[in-house]
Amino acid sequence: MTRRPDVAYWTGFVVVLALLFAAPLVLPEFWRRFVTEILIWGLLAMSSDILIGYTGMISFGHSAFFGLGMYGAAAALLAVAPPNLALALVSGLVGAAIVAAFVAYFATRLRDIYFSITTLVFSQIFYVIIFTWTDVTGGENGLTFSRPNFGLPGWFSIPFTSDSLHWFVLAVVTGSYLVLRRITQSPFGMVLQAIRENEPRTRAIGYPVERYKIVAVMLSGLFAGLAGVLYALQNKFAAPDFVFLVISAETVIYNVMGGVGTLVGPIAGAAFFLLLREGLSRFLTEYYLIPVGLIFTAMVIFVPQGLLGFLKRRLNQ
Amino acid sequence: MSPPDTTPLVRVDGIHTYYGKSHILHGVSLDVQAGEVVGLLGRNGVGKSTTLKTIMGLVHPTEGTVALEGRPITRLPAHRLARLGIGYVPEDRRIFRLLTVMENLRTGLDRHDVPEDRKRGLLDKAYEYFPVLAERRAQAGGTLSGGEQQMLAIARAMMLEPKIILLDEPTEGLMPRMVAQISAIIDALHRDGVAILLVEQNVPLTLETSQRVYIMEKGVVRHHARASELRHDDTVIHQYLGV
Amino acid sequence: MEQLVVQTLNGIVAGMILALVASGLTLIFGIMDVVNFAHGELFMLGAYVGTTTMVVTHNFWVALVVAAVTIALLGAVIQITTLRPLLGRDPLTTILATFGVSLVLQNYALWQYGPVPRKLSEPITGHFKLFDLEYPYYRIAIAVLSAAIIGGLYLFLKYGTYGIWIRATTQDRVMASAMGIPVPLVHVAVFAIGAGMAAASGVLFGPLIGVNHAMGTDWTLKAFIVVVVGGMGNLGGSILASIFISLLEAYAALWVSPSQAVIVSFVALILTLLIRPTGLFVPTPK
Numbered sequence: 001m002t003r004r005p006d007v008a009y010w011t012g013f014v015v016v017l018a019l020l021f022a023a024p025l026v027l028p029e030f031w032r033r034f035v036t037e038i039l040i041w042g043l044l045a046m047s048s049d050i051l052i053g054y055t056g057m058i059s060f061g062h063s064a065f066f067g068l069g070m071y072g073a074a075a076a077l078l079a080v081a082p083p084n085l086a087l088a089l090v091s092g093l094v095g096a097a098i099v100a101a102f103v104a105y106f107a108t109r110l111r112d113i114y115f116s117i118t119t120l121v122f123s124q125i126f127y128v129i130i131f132t133w134t135d136v137t138g139g140e141n142g143l144t145f146s147r148p149n150f151g152l153p154g155w156f157s158i159p160f161t162s163d164s165l166h167w168f169v170l171a172v173v174t175g176s177y178l179v180l181r182r183i184t185q186s187p188f189g190m191v192l193q194a195i196r197e198n199e200p201r202t203r204a205i206g207y208p209v210e211r212y213k214i215v216a217v218m219l220s221g222l223f224a225g226l227a228g229v230l231y232a233l234q235n236k237f238a239a240p241d242f243v244f245l246v247i248s249a250e251t252v253i254y255n256v257m258g259g260v261g262t263l264v265g266p267i268a269g270a271a272f273f274l275l276l277r278e279g280l281s282r283f284l285t286e287y288y289l290i291p292v293g294l295i296f297t298a299m300v301i302f303v304p305q306g307l308l309g310f311l312k313r314r315l316n317q
Numbered sequence: 318m319s320p321p322d323t324t325p326l327v328r329v330d331g332i333h334t335y336y337g338k339s340h341i342l343h344g345v346s347l348d349v350q351a352g353e354v355v356g357l358l359g360r361n362g363v364g365k366s367t368t369l370k371t372i373m374g375l376v377h378p379t380e381g382t383v384a385l386e387g388r389p390i391t392r393l394p395a396h397r398l399a400r401l402g403i404g405y406v407p408e409d410r411r412i413f414r415l416l417t418v419m420e421n422l423r424t425g426l427d428r429h430d431v432p433e434d435r436k437r438g439l440l441d442k443a444y445e446y447f448p449v450l451a452e453r454r455a456q457a458g459g460t461l462s463g464g465e466q467q468m469l470a471i472a473r474a475m476m477l478e479p480k481i482i483l484l485d486e487p488t489e490g491l492m493p494r495m496v497a498q499i500s501a502i503i504d505a506l507h508r509d510g511v512a513i514l515l516v517e518q519n520v521p522l523t524l525e526t527s528q529r530v531y532i533m534e535k536g537v538v539r540h541h542a543r544a545s546e547l548r549h550d551d552t553v554i555h556q557y558l559g560v
Numbered sequence: 561m562e563q564l565v566v567q568t569l570n571g572i573v574a575g576m577i578l579a580l581v582a583s584g585l586t587l588i589f590g591i592m593d594v595v596n597f598a599h600g601e602l603f604m605l606g607a608y609v610g611t612t613t614m615v616v617t618h619n620f621w622v623a624l625v626v627a628a629v630t631i632a633l634l635g636a637v638i639q640i641t642t643l644r645p646l647l648g649r650d651p652l653t654t655i656l657a658t659f660g661v662s663l664v665l666q667n668y669a670l671w672q673y674g675p676v677p678r679k680l681s682e683p684i685t686g687h688f689k690l691f692d693l694e695y696p697y698y699r700i701a702i703a704v705l706s707a708a709i710i711g712g713l714y715l716f717l718k719y720g721t722y723g724i725w726i727r728a729t730t731q732d733r734v735m736a737s738a739m740g741i742p743v744p745l746v747h748v749a750v751f752a753i754g755a756g757m758a759a760a761s762g763v764l765f766g767p768l769i770g771v772n773h774a775m776g777t778d779w780t781l782k783a784f785i786v787v788v789v790g791g792m793g794n795l796g797g798s799i800l801a802s803i804f805i806s807l808l809e810a811y812a813a814l815w816v817s818p819s820q821a822v823i824v825s826f827v828a829l830i831l832t833l834l835i836r837p838t839g840l841f842v843p844t845p846k
Binding site: 058106109110112113114116117118120121122124125128129131132245249252256287289290292293294296297300301304 | 595642645646649651652653655656657659660661662663664666667668670671777781784785788792817819820822823826829830833834837
């Protein structure tokens with residue numbers, strides 16, 4: 001089947017990209033930062049979509065990947081002076097990869113609910129370790145560090161401004177999206193979806209389902225870790241709160257609200273949720289989660305395909 | 318063929334039933350009079366079991382109606398229908414394996430509007446029909462043999478005091494001695510005034526025990542005759558069942 | 561040595577509470593394939609209803625009953641509004657839906673009761689001498705009561721019409737329906753019972769710690785672990801697993817801090833999933 005270039009899709013893509021690019025130029029600092037954070041959480045949610053939307057495995061443990069990416073970057077930025085961007089990236093990704101390998105091992109032996117519960121447990125294990133191993137991780141207080149410069153050691157080095165950091169994040173997230181899109185639409189991605197639709201049949205046809213699942217988890221974990229690195233760069237601190245299951249929970253919320261299996265859906269879900277939170281918290285202070293929870297539950301029941309679910313077919317061409 | 322102007326006990330009219338995307342029943346119509354034994358024959362996969370399931374409310378048709386004593390019951394859930402007098406004995410028996418024989422019977426017996434002595438009477442009747450169940454009453458259902466499980470499935474349906482029992486392939490996988498027993502039980506139920514809609518692969522048994530027979534093919538009823546006619550002239554049987 | 565005995569007692573007490581919470585969860589899962597993420601919140605709300613009732617009546621036992629009944633009703637409402645529409649859909653949607661419910665309930669509690677923990681006074685004060693220590697009677701009472709409630713549940717399931725209905729529905733929902741058992745009603749009832757049990761645990765456990773909106777989260781997680789280790793849907797297994805894990809945690813607390821001791825349960829889960837995924841305390845299927 002030849003793929004028709006979808007003009008509408010690419011037009012939309014360019015428009016959105018342009019808007020996001022222009023954000024720091026037109027928005028006040030608070031909202032600029034808000035948009036950057038949407039992108040970062042969006043990346044986290046998108047990484048989770050690989051598992052939830054494409055392979056059919058609901059992970060409640062993405063906070064572990066995110067957190068390890070964040071702490072990995074933090075470690076690199078603290079250990080080496082001057083702080084080095086590339087090292088931070090690599091270190092964060094390695095941290096996430098280790099956790100991902102751990103989880104991947106179990107992913108292949110567990111199905112459905114058992115897998116979900118186990119991921120939840122894992123993220124809690126890492127939370128407890130990070131929270132209590134104060135010497136290394138700073139415990140409750142976390143770690144603070146300075147932001148590295150953009151550049152390659154020995155070649156060039158430009159300090160980030162808040163604008164250029166935004167563009168850097170945008171570039172990374174956009175690049176990640178394009179890579180993930182390529183992957184989900186490749187034969188590999190098709191097999192993942194087949195696993196989601198009907199795992200026994202896919203196995204019966206002859207696909208080594210275990211191996212596909214391992215790769216899916218690793219992929220998901222790496223991009224989640226990348227989001228963690230970006231967050232560390234943006235905020236210059238790492239805290240155990242980000243390894244807590246609230247983060248995993250919010251990730252799942254973004255996915256469901258935005259539409260699983262679409263890649264961009266979760267980003268939209270993150271935007272929707274964060275905007276809701278921002279808006280509602282002005283009226284309801286800390287209790288914004290009550291209406292959000294109600295909306296979320298209602299969506300699970302009545303709009304399970306999420307906000308962008310109706311575009312699922314279009315987005316996956 | 319059926320006496321005119323008598324409301325049948327069960328009437329199925331033009332039902333279309335799907336399993337997901339598969340269109341199984343393409344407009345099935347049949348009826349069963351009170352106290353009658355009606356056979357439903359056909360090759361594997363023509364929709365005989367699906368017809369029973371539709372009557373029982375376990376699947377809902379997208380078109381068509383099912384009526385019990387003239388009253389439409391098409392959209393009612395199975396548990397209501399069981400209370401209204403439809404008993405179901407499925408193809409794979411589906412007795413509750415971890416419940417004892419007695420508890421299995423109680424799933425049908427424990428109805429709050431039934432006085433104790435009537436319950437006692439029903440139990441006695443079940444043990445009379447199936448003495449082996451009396452012996453095994455405290456045993457878990459899963460420990461019974463295939464034939465015993467079939468008997469339990471029928472006895473369990475009887476506990477509902479049904480007006481009609483939907484019997485799906487009761488003799489499947491049973492030894493000839495048990496097949497004869499099933500035949501005797503169908504006759505006994507008939508004498509008790511219980512109507513039966515019998516789906517079977519065993520043609521001789523069906524012709525022997527039924528008054529009328531429907532033959533299905535590819536999701537519709539193709540032929541309808543008195544059992545006596547088919548006993549004398551089996552060309553139709555050969556035509557539809559290749560037996 | 562004394563430490564060991566004290567911790568054993570503590571472990572058993574905690575285990576019984578956990579068993580009470582977990583049996584509700586396992587019952588719900590066994591019948592309806594629903595993983596109730598909101599179970600910890602029902603526990604928490606039970607404790608809160610207990611505290612407010614105590615303020616009015618000054619009687620702990622009345623508070624216990626009121627809390628159990630109120631939360632059971634809440635459970636019924638939740639089942640009917642959010643879970644019934646999901647029957648027949650992918651079971652993972654129930655995780656998401658109950659998760660949404662847990663968000664609402666937890667923040668509702670925060671909103672209604674505020675962030676400051678409340679005190680629930682124990683009904684039985686007084687200690688007895690255990691070696692050199694004073695061990696509170698109340699803790700023993702908790703263990704006994706929890707055992708009694710679980711025992712009551714067991715008897716209810718084993719004998720009696722409704723027990724048969726519940727067990728039949730667990731084994732074969734479709735056939736139960738065909739036998740006239742009102743399956744939707746059974747589902748509501750079971751969820752309500754599970755909720756009531758969680759609430760009762762909350763009230764019983766309340767005097768041991770402060771009652772606050774976040775107290776449920778830990779228990780949800782632990783209860784899940786217990787349910788998996790004990791065998792999903794296996795009542796006896798989850799009780800044994802509850803005690804087993806709580807004992808291990810209590811002993812671990814002798815060496816490491818309590819917040820680290822929880823890793824014991826996590827490790828137990830992982831080992832179970834690796835070695836014997838159907839449950840450590842489940843007899844090998846024939």
